[in-house]
Amino acid sequence: MRTMAIVRRVFKQMLRDKRTLALMFLAPLLIMTLMYFLFQNNTTQVASLGVHHVDQSVVNVIDTKNVTIHHYDSSQARKMIKQHDLDGYLTQKNGQLTITYSNSNPTNTSLIKASLQSGLVKLKMKRLVTVTKKQRAALESQQAALKKLTAAQTQATVTKLKTAIAQAQARGDQATAEKLQKHLKQATATTSSSTQSAKATSYTTKSHYIYGSSDSTFFESFLPAFLGFFVFFFVFLISGVSLLNERTTGTLSRLLATPIRRSEIIMGYLIGYGGFAIIQTVLTVVFTITVFKIHLVGSIWLVFLTNLLLALVALTLGIFISTFATSEFQMIQFIPLIVVPQIFFAGLVPVDGMASWLQAIAHIMPLYYGANALTAVVTKGAGLGDIGVNLLILVGFMVVLTMLNIVGMKRYRKV
Amino acid sequence: MATDYVIAKQVSKHFGHQQVLNQIDLTLPAGMIYGLIGPSGAGKTTLIKSILGMEVVDSGTVKVMDTVMPNRAVMAQVGYMAQSDALYETLTARENLTLFGQLLSVPKIKLAQMIDYAAGLVDLTSQLDKRVSGYSGGMKRRLSLAIALIQDPQLLILDEPTVGIDPELRQQIWTELNKLKDTGKSMLVTTHVMDEAERCDYLMLIRHGIALAEGTPAALKQQYAVDTIEQVFLKAGRMQDANDGNR
Numbered sequence: 001m002r003t004m005a006i007v008r009r010v011f012k013q014m015l016r017d018k019r020t021l022a023l024m025f026l027a028p029l030l031i032m033t034l035m036y037f038l039f040q041n042n043t044t045q046v047a048s049l050g051v052h053h054v055d056q057s058v059v060n061v062i063d064t065k066n067v068t069i070h071h072y073d074s075s076q077a078r079k080m081i082k083q084h085d086l087d088g089y090l091t092q093k094n095g096q097l098t099i100t101y102s103n104s105n106p107t108n109t110s111l112i113k114a115s116l117q118s119g120l121v122k123l124k125m126k127r128l129v130t131v132t133k134k135q136r137a138a139l140e141s142q143q144a145a146l147k148k149l150t151a152a153q154t155q156a157t158v159t160k161l162k163t164a165i166a167q168a169q170a171r172g173d174q175a176t177a178e179k180l181q182k183h184l185k186q187a188t189a190t191t192s193s194s195t196q197s198a199k200a201t202s203y204t205t206k207s208h209y210i211y212g213s214s215d216s217t218f219f220e221s222f223l224p225a226f227l228g229f230f231v232f233f234f235v236f237l238i239s240g241v242s243l244l245n246e247r248t249t250g251t252l253s254r255l256l257a258t259p260i261r262r263s264e265i266i267m268g269y270l271i272g273y274g275g276f277a278i279i280q281t282v283l284t285v286v287f288t289i290t291v292f293k294i295h296l297v298g299s300i301w302l303v304f305l306t307n308l309l310l311a312l313v314a315l316t317l318g319i320f321i322s323t324f325a326t327s328e329f330q331m332i333q334f335i336p337l338i339v340v341p342q343i344f345f346a347g348l349v350p351v352d353g354m355a356s357w358l359q360a361i362a363h364i365m366p367l368y369y370g371a372n373a374l375t376a377v378v379t380k381g382a383g384l385g386d387i388g389v390n391l392l393i394l395v396g397f398m399v400v401l402t403m404l405n406i407v408g409m410k411r412y413r414k415v
Numbered sequence: 416m417a418t419d420y421v422i423a424k425q426v427s428k429h430f431g432h433q434q435v436l437n438q439i440d441l442t443l444p445a446g447m448i449y450g451l452i453g454p455s456g457a458g459k460t461t462l463i464k465s466i467l468g469m470e471v472v473d474s475g476t477v478k479v480m481d482t483v484m485p486n487r488a489v490m491a492q493v494g495y496m497a498q499s500d501a502l503y504e505t506l507t508a509r510e511n512l513t514l515f516g517q518l519l520s521v522p523k524i525k526l527a528q529m530i531d532y533a534a535g536l537v538d539l540t541s542q543l544d545k546r547v548s549g550y551s552g553g554m555k556r557r558l559s560l561a562i563a564l565i566q567d568p569q570l571l572i573l574d575e576p577t578v579g580i581d582p583e584l585r586q587q588i589w590t591e592l593n594k595l596k597d598t599g600k601s602m603l604v605t606t607h608v609m610d611e612a613e614r615c616d617y618l619m620l621i622r623h624g625i626a627l628a629e630g631t632p633a634a635l636k637q638q639y640a641v642d643t644i645e646q647v648f649l650k651a652g653r654m655q656d657a658n659d660g661n662r
Contacts, residue, residue, distance in 0.1 A: 005517035009503065009510075016505045016546075254501035257467055258518040259491045414471040414485050 002260045006268025007275075013242070014276055020238060024276060028230040028284045035226065036292050039219035047087040047108035049115075050080050054092040061119035062090075066111045088112040157187045223294060224303075224374035225346040225367075231281055231307050232314040232367055233339055239273045240318030240331050248327070256413035262406045270315055270402070277311030278304070297381035303374060306387065309394040310370035316401035317366070323408050346371035369393045418481070419444045420570045420601045421466055425475035428461055428624075435461045437624040438475070443601050445569070448592060450615030451605040452648065458624040459605040460498055463572055466603070467495060479570070491519050494563035498574040498605075500555040504548040508539055508558050511547060512565055519566040533561035536591050538584065552579040560588065571595070571602045577611060589614055609645040618644070620651055627651040 014021060050070045051059055063069050074080050077089035077100035087108040089100045099116060101109045161184045168177040246252035255265060285303055288294050296303070321338060325331040345351060345362040354362065362368045373390040376382035384391075421443035428436040435458045443449045451459045464470040466477055468485030477484040480492055502511055509530060516526045534540045537557035547555065556579050563571055571592075577585045589611070592602055596616075604615065612618055612632065619629040628635055628651050632644055639647045 001520070002518050005514055009506070009514050012510060013503065013505050249504075250497060250499045250501035251503060253469070254495075254497050255518065257469060257490060257493075257495045257497070258515065259487050259520070260518050261487070413469045 003264045003268045003271065006260075006265060007272040010242075010268065010272025011275065014272075024234050024238060024280050025283055028234070028280065029287050031230070032223075032226070032284065032288055032292075036219055039222075045107060045111060047105075047111040047115075048085070049112050050077075050084060050086045050089040052080075052089070052091045054090055054097070057123060058092070058097070058119065061122045062115050064115050064119075067115045090116070154187050158184060161187065219292075220294060221375075221379065222348060223288060224378040225343075225348065225371040227281070227284055227288070227303070227378075228307060228310050228367060228370040228374045229343055229346060230284060231277055231311045232342065232370070233335075234280065235273060235277045235311045235314040236318040236321075236339055237331075237335070238276075238318070239269060239315045240322040240325075240334075241328055242273075243269065243319045244322040244325055244328060244331050247322070252409075253412050256409070262409040262413070265409065266316075266319070266402055266405050269319060270312060273315050274308065274312055277315070278308055281307040281311070294378075296378055298377035298383070302377045302382075302384060302387065306370055306373045306377065306391065306394075309391055309398065310366065313366045313370070313394055313397045313401065316398050316405060319405050320401050320408070323405075323411075341365070342367035347375050366394060366397050420480060421603065422478045423462075423466060423475065424477075426462070426465055426472050426477060427474045428458075428465060428470065428472050435624050436465070436472070439621070439624075439626050441466075441619065441626075443570075443603055445601055446596055446599050447616045448596055448602045448604060448614070450612050450618045451603065451621060452607060452609070452612050452618060452644070453605075453621035454607065454652075457621045459621055460574055462621070463574055463603065463605065467493060467572060491566065492568055492570060494566065494568035494571040496559045496563040496571070496573045496576055500552075500559050502547045502555055502558060502562075505546060507544050507546050508534070508550070508561075509543045511558065512543075512562060515562045516565045521566050529565055529567060532567075533564040536564060537561045538587065553581060553584065556580050557584070557588075569600050571600065573602060573604045575605055575607075577606070577608065585611075609643065609648065612644045620648060622652055622655055625655070627655055 046066055046068055048068050048070060049062065050072050051062075052072050052075050059069055070084065070086065072080050072084070072089075075091050077091060077098075080086065081089050081100065081102045087102050087105065091098045097116075097120075099112070101112065103109045161180050165177050165180045165184070168174075168180060243252070246255070252265075256262070281304055285300065285307070289296055289300075317338070321334050322331055325334065341361075342365045345365045345368040351359055351362045351368065369390040373382070373387035376387055419442050421441060423439060423441040426436050426439045426441075427434070439458075439462060441449075441462070451462065453459055461470060465472050466479060466484065468477070468479070468487075468490065471485065479486075479489050482489045503514070506514070512530045512533065513526065516529060521529055530543070531540065534543050537560050539554065539557055539561060542550070542554065547558065550558065556576070560573070560576055563573065577588060580588065592604075593614075596602065604611075606612060615632065617629070617631055618635060620627040620635075628638070628647070630638065635644065635647045636642065639650045641647055641650060
């Protein structure tokens, strides 16, 4: 009953604070939209490469859709890169290609590197093909000459044998005649052996995608993690600051001068702000699915459930952290300390590849579990059984923090 | 003989090295306005919080309504007005009153009636549906008082109730407090306005956590042979300093 009084109060306060409401509900949509457009067309990145005195055949193969070629009349790479704002400069001296990278943008450097490498491989292949063709022609002419020679030889043997057979027959020597006949057959058989050339198989690829499609973008793979992050971030901030306000204005102390239980206050907060977190989650998820046509493989209810748990962890964490802040400004200072590091462990960088001590840190970050579960549900269609452990760990975080909060309020009232 | 609402015995409390309360005895019977006077930092608010059960005392006992404090359930029988206006500014006065009424388990049917009564008492009836953020300092103080009255408690603990309230309204509030007293309610009031001290039935002077003197205003004036409570206060303070110096 008293809990519901707190819940009603939280709702009334939030609904009157239009700016906070807008921040909570519209800011995630705005950022998502921005991210959608930013990460959507990440394949059209183009690097500019200056070339000087390079064989046209080389230039032709490097000239891909990711690299634009500019021709210059100077061999001073450093100067030309600076002068024309190039990403790389390629020069040639006899057979030696020299490339200088600006490297101010590592992505462009690797684009050029990749184009150059694949171009050179292509060139080598081409050369190899022409060489083989020539060799084959030579081989074929040799074969023809050989054939002619053997044909002539066979012909000679055949006529020789034939006359020998005729002579043997004329002599009445049947046995010798048969032997010679056999020789004759062998001689003619060798000529009929055909030259069979091996036919090379040419490979084509056909792609199948287990998760997503060929249209999957960077945005789509990180979207689930960001869904979790937004809920976490805003709920953390809003609940932390509002409880801090209660402390600084004295209303918390005033509340505790009534027979309310400390746990009733915390539960009121959990339900009140949890409600707004649900609305925020539903809004963000529905928005991304309908507007950006994001392919959701798993159950949308699991997405809501995971986000709700994340929100409750953020809520209890925000309330807990606000104990250590004496003003809103100090509360903001906890964002780079508590919230921002979480995003690094949310799947943007694969945790499996991290150093072991970093992996240990990842495992104390609530967002690591939440984002992993969300990613599994959204992209792989994981079920409750697959993400159950993650959800339980989130519940664990929530329970521990709630207990700490209830105990922490003893500062204001001893019972 | 009416019962004693508050009985505090030998209450001591310290924060760090500072002794905030030093063996205070306080008995508040039914139907009395008990004044706590003393300079800022004397320990008045700490004493009040100890009586409410929000602070745990180092030694001594506090009983409210025959129950040893701290006790959560007894808090419902005490109307409390804090020194600072602890109000939800984005809510209206009515919503603030409703919230605290609910927290104090005022029955739903009675709540609207109590809100009207409490608001009428502090002259806020016409402003009830205005948000508190638009209130003046005096209005906030009055609303805090109304909240203390919302559950119609037998015991009121008022920490500086009339700060920032204009003289006319202050007069009005004291009249109301006296009316409440006549119905058998008791009030524990802190103040450092000396003319208010004169209106109390019984006074305790606290300075540096020590109860310097106590008695009815008339008895105190007689004891210190002065004309006003202010002079009692000053004289008692000087005597305390002299004693400290001798030690």
